[in-house]
Amino acid sequence: xxxxxxxxxxxxxxxxxxxxxPSARQTVPFPTVPAAVEAVRSGRFSRAVVPLENSVSGVVPxxxxxxxxxxxxxxxxxxxxxxxxxxxxxGEGTRxxxxxxxxxxxxALGQCRQWVERHLPHAAxxxxxxxxxxxxxxxxxGAATDAAIAAPETAARYGLTVLAHDIGTRRDxxxxxxxxxxxxxxxxxxxxxxxxxLITSDRSDPGVLTGVLGELSRRQVSIAWIQSWPRQTxxxxxxxxxxxxxxxxxxxxxxxxEAMRKGVDSLTLLGSYPYIVDREVKGExxxx
Amino acid sequence: xxxxxxxxxxxxxxxxxxxxxPSARQTVPFPTVPAAVEAVRSGRFSRAVVPLENSVSGVVPxxxxxxxxxxxxxxxxxxxxxxxxxxxxxGEGTRxxxxxxxxxxxxALGQCRQWVERHLPHAAxxxxxxxxxxxxxxxxxGAATDAAIAAPETAARYGLTVLAHDIGTRRDxxxxxxxxxxxxxxxxxxxxxxxxxLITSDRSDPGVLTGVLGELSRRQVSIAWIQSWPRQTxxxxxxxxxxxxxxxxxxxxxxxxEAMRKGVDSLTLLGSYPYIVDREVKGExxxx
Numbered sequence: 198x199x200x201x202x203x204x205x206x207x208x209x210x211x212x213x214x215x216x217x218x219p220s221a222r223q224t225v226p227f228p229t230v231p232a233a234v235e236a237v238r239s240g241r242f243s244r245a246v247v248p249l250e251n252s253v254s255g256v257v258p259x260x261x262x263x264x265x266x267x268x269x270x271x272x273x274x275x276x277x278x279x280x281x282x283x284x285x286x287x288g289e290g291t292r293x294x295x296x297x298x299x300x301x302x303x304x305a306l307g308q309c310r311q312w313v314e315r316h317l318p319h320a321a322x323x324x325x326x327x328x329x330x331x332x333x334x335x336x337x338x339g340a341a342t343d344a345a346i347a348a349p350e351t352a353a354r355y356g357l358t359v360l361a362h363d364i365g366t367r368r369d370x371x372x373x374x375x376x377x378x379x380x381x382x383x384x385x386x387x388x389x390x391x392x393x394x395l396i397t398s399d400r401s402d403p404g405v406l407t408g409v410l411g412e413l414s415r416r417q418v419s420i421a422w423i424q425s426w427p428r429q430t431x432x433x434x435x436x437x438x439x440x441x442x443x444x445x446x447x448x449x450x451x452x453x454x455e456a457m458r459k460g461v462d463s464l465t466l467l468g469s470y471p472y473i474v475d476r477e478v479k480g481e482x483x484x485x
Numbered sequence: 486x487x488x489x490x491x492x493x494x495x496x497x498x499x500x501x502x503x504x505x506x507p508s509a510r511q512t513v514p515f516p517t518v519p520a521a522v523e524a525v526r527s528g529r530f531s532r533a534v535v536p537l538e539n540s541v542s543g544v545v546p547x548x549x550x551x552x553x554x555x556x557x558x559x560x561x562x563x564x565x566x567x568x569x570x571x572x573x574x575x576g577e578g579t580r581x582x583x584x585x586x587x588x589x590x591x592x593a594l595g596q597c598r599q600w601v602e603r604h605l606p607h608a609a610x611x612x613x614x615x616x617x618x619x620x621x622x623x624x625x626x627g628a629a630t631d632a633a634i635a636a637p638e639t640a641a642r643y644g645l646t647v648l649a650h651d652i653g654t655r656r657d658x659x660x661x662x663x664x665x666x667x668x669x670x671x672x673x674x675x676x677x678x679x680x681x682x683l684i685t686s687d688r689s690d691p692g693v694l695t696g697v698l699g700e701l702s703r704r705q706v707s708i709a710w711i712q713s714w715p716r717q718t719x720x721x722x723x724x725x726x727x728x729x730x731x732x733x734x735x736x737x738x739x740x741x742x743e744a745m746r747k748g749v750d751s752l753t754l755l756g757s758y759p760y761i762v763d764r765e766v767k768g769e770x771x772x773x
Contacts (some may be wrong), residue, residue, distance in 0.1 A: 228610075231598065252715040255546035259595060262543060278721075303591075307547060310519065322516075324612050367717055404702040406711075407695055414692040422723060423694075425710045427540040429655055433566075433762070435710060474721070 198243040199223040201236035207329040207351040209281050213374035214246045216277050216475060228326065230259040237377055238267060244274070245377045251281070252371045254304040256424060260375065264467060265426050265436055268395045273468035274384065275376040276391065279475045283309050283365045286332065286357040287344040293360050296320055300331040301346035309346050312364040320344075332357060376470075383445060383469040390444035391421060393467035394454070396437040397428070405460065406437065412456040413441060416449035438467075445469040486531040487511040489524035495617040495639040497569050501662035502534045504565050504763060516614065518547040525665055526555060532562070533665045539569070540659045542592040544712065548663065552755060553714050553724055556683045561756035562672065563664040564679065567763045571597050571653045572637040574620065574645040579631055581648050584608055588619040589634035597634050600652040608632075620645060664758075671733060671757040678732035679709060681755035682742070684725040685716070693748065694725065700744040701729060704737035726755075733757040 200218060203210045204226020214224050225242070227233035236242040248257045264271065283305055287296065299306075299313060300323040306313075313320060325331035328347035335345040336355040344360060345351075352359045398405050413420060422440040443450040445466065458464045488506060491498045492514020502512050513530070515521035524530040536545045552559065571593055575584065587594070587601060588611040594601075601608060613619035616635035623633040624643040632648065633639075640647050686693050701708060710728040731738040733754065746752045 231595075250715065252720070253550075253717070255549055255714060256544065256712075258543035258546070259591075262541075262595070303547075307519075307550070324614055326612055369720065371720070401707065403705050403707040406708050407698040407702040410695040410698065414695040417691050419689065419691040420694050422713045423725070424544075424712055426543060427538065429541065432540070432657065432659070437711070 199225070199241070200244050200246060201225055201227050201233040201242040202246040203230055203233050203248060203327070204228060205327060205329045205333065207332065207348065207354045208327050209279065209348055209372055210246055210248055210374060212348070213277050213279055213372075216279060216473070217246065217275055217376055218244075230257070231263060234263045234267070234271070234377060237379060238270060240379065243378060246374055247377070248372050249276070249375045250373045251304055251308075252369075253308045253365070253367050261424060261426055261438065264393075264438065265395060268465040268467060270380055271377050271467070272380045272383070273375050273393055273470050274378045275470050275473065276373060277376070277473040277475065278371050278373045280369070280371050281365070282349060282363050282368070282370075283328075283346050284349040284352060284359045285309075285344050285346055285361040285364055286335070286352040286359050288335065289358055291343055291358070291360070293317070296343040296360075298323055298342040299344050299346060300325050300334055300342040302326065302328050302331065305331075305346045308365045308367065308370055311366045312361070316361070384471070386444035386446050386469075387471040389472050390469055391472045392441050392443060392445050392450060392469040394439045394441070395465040395467055396439060396457070396461050397463040398461040399431070399434075400462075409457040409460045410439070412453040412460075413450075416453045418443050418447070418450050418453055487513070487529070488532050488534060489513055489515050489521040489530040490534040491515060491518055491521050491536060491615070493615060493617045493621065495620065495636065495642045496615050497567065497636055497660055498534055498536055498662060500636070501565050501567055501660075504567060504761070505534065505563055505664055506532075518545070519551060522551045522555070522559070522665060525667060526558060528667065531666060534662055535665070536660050537564070537663045538661045539592055539596075540657075541596045541653070541655050549712060549714055549726065552681075552726065553683060556753040556755060558668055559665050559755070560668045560671070561663050561681055561758050562666045563758050563761065564661060565664075565761040565763065566659050566661045569653070569658050569660050570637060570651050570656070571634050572640060572647045573632050573634055573649040573652055574623070574640040574647050575632040576623065577646055579646070579648070581605070584631045584648075586611055586630040587632050587634060588613050588622055588630040590614065590616045590619065593619075593634045596653045596655065596658055599654045600649070604649070672759070674732035674734050674757075675759040677760050678757055679760045680729050680731060680733050680738060680757040682727045682729070683753040683755055684727060684745070684749050685751040686749040687719070687722075688750075697745040697748045698727070700741040700748075701738075704741045706731050706735070706738050706741055
């Protein structure tokens, strides 16, 4: 299977691909979330792996945008949550006291802000497309920066030296990734599954949203996550992206979805998929 | 009143400040959302204006993060929605066919992606902290880029020439901004108001969320917007940010909030505020 993912190489997204498909040989980085998704929509790749949400910095809006824009043509076929740690890295010979400009992805800068403010109070921050792109920019010398924040593994890959490890504010930060494919049948339940729904309604009466969500709770199906997403064709109105803690093969959920359809203009299943949480995030020790 | 806002000057956020406080004299740009908010939290500024959501590219996660992190110490005191249009600009003498690298804020690049792919298929994109920072980088010549995407007004400010107007995919794109102050009493109802609530519950039974939301619909209060936000101290669990279409002075909403408090661990009022939609966004003609 060919995997596209949000690149470049050495980002946390590549780690997510490895977690989902340890033996995948064809894994190709793309510069943006829409480009990685397009590779799958066009049929050139079988799966796209992109970040959905980070526990510190929240959702990754471009991924939500792709899910909404291509609902019905894309299917979530897996999710994986992995732990993220950040390191400050620089070229050989650079000392912490030399650092004047730090480059990274905005999410990583946000997560390491407290450390940077304390240890590099006079440093300016510069944004890059990804943590790995920050390391590349630093290694290339193109961006006039002295240090980059990225995954610790990134340093070796780009010939950089780690000046400080684990500089994120939340040491238990994690990122949730989705694996996307073209539409088709969902895999069978695995025992730890979720289902994602996209709900759209033109009715403006107060009870619409609580009415449809009530169909879930009435059948003991928990809402794990919910996001409003602006509708492009209806100013000030929203789609609702809802994730529930069940596979669609669960009779209660299948029944709830049928009932929900009656109360809204449109309900699209975005997939039922295994919800994988990495061992380290769960706090378990790896087997010897 | 002193206003802090997400800078630099010439961004859409500055336009939002002008819309909220046309005669404000002291308006100071800050480099990040947390820095603009900190200026208000510390008491140095009276109001911070930061973007909350764009109709095309979705929420602005750092703003949600600040609202959640400082709930109880910050209050939303106004919201304003303004239309956004994008222009491609470059230094004098640059022609469209010369453009190889385009710099802008990720949201703006996302909104202009279709135009760029069609008209500049070989151009690389480079990210900047803001649309105005992109124009500054181009004007300074520091970033090795040929063109920037920003608000049309930005071109004149930085001595750039507009190569193409209105290049966003959605010509009716808009951004919603919040004005924040330190906690205190809400202003009186204006007739077009919203109230924002932050809900946290440790209960995991399926009915919690629908139960509390049902208190609103039962009293004819509409949910305008809802977002899950990851809890920092409880892995895999969420806060819920909810906006409703009423001022807290509305008896139905006040009653619903009291009922909701009983069903959750914590409910924080983030403010009741005028919900202002700019005339052009509403589709009205400006008065002559």
